[in-house]
Amino acid sequence: MSVIPDLDQPAFQAPDREASVYEAIREDIISGLIPANARLIVADLAERHGTSTNPVREALQQLRGEGFVVMTPNRGARVRPIDEDFIRDIYEIEVLIEPALTRWFVGIATDADIAELEALHAEMLRINYSDPVRHGRLDTQFHHTMYERHYNRHAVDLWWKHREILRAISRRHPTSLGRQAAVMREHGEVLDAIKAQDADAAAAVLARHVEGSGRHIIEQMRAARRSGQKTKVE
Structure with a gap:
């Protein structure tokens, strides 16, 4: 355990x-x-x-x-204005980086790695976003477990930098219930692919996961802008 x-x-x-x-x-x-x-x-x-x-x-x-x-x-x-183009540029780069890091991890994952990922995933399911700060730490540790040993430190550093940027920006916007459910489901799917040693499937899930998170931030930014415009009109 x-x-x-x-x-x-x-x-x-x-x-x-x-x-x-x-x-x-x-x-x-x-x-x-x-x-x-x-x-x-x-x-x-x-x-x-x-x-x-x-x-x-x-x-x-x-x-x-x-x-x-x-x-x-x-x-x-x-x-520089933090706008939708800024977020899009970051998550499009991450869609290229994270699947590649994940594909490599599938080939070297140990039973101990899988046990840690399972424990982290179980804890995220248990708290179910009731503590957003702890969820964020668990989420970061989940991905870090997969990427920390990768030989390409430039790629890992870039992942970390972009993740910190997106995490900082996302704190300003609520995570919808639909996105919360998708995050939990995608973590489970990538874990299943790792256990099955299916590198292509794991990479595909990560690409969908990253793109979904980026798009969600943009959607929340648009909603906040519309709300602000409506308030000004009223």
Whole structure:
């Protein structure tokens, strides 16, 4: 019987890039505290976060690489709007990466790996989204168990970066009951494919799983926009 890992500890540590400053600025952008198209002035951000300018510059370069920040000559850094195109670009890349990582995992999965996946899946079914934070940790650990040993660390790092972006954005939008049910079903299907050593089936389920999650975020963004427009009219 597999023991569920300590979910209070992150399953995967991204490379150290002055994480606290980077994460704080990213969260401010995602939450809307720093609005779309706002200028990002290094000195002001350094003062706000109680640090020197170098960590802020490094954080902005990282955010630029992730698409959150746009840098223009003679105009400096500005916040890129987090719109549907932004989400689409990310999940379309993930649809290519995650099935490939999963296909490789099927070939090396051990009985211990499968037992851990079963335990994680069982716990997600048990809590049934009653604790969204714990569900998110369980979900991350489920995927991390499959990808953590892959030889292509660039691919794994990119998966982690995109997952963190999508997870951060999804916190602003509710997960529909239909999507909740689909997530649970897809986890079960990929687990069955792994146990059957069917790499193609597992990869196909993961592709559907990632695309479904990305599309759901976009649908929720559209619903929120429509609701906001209706409120303004009223």
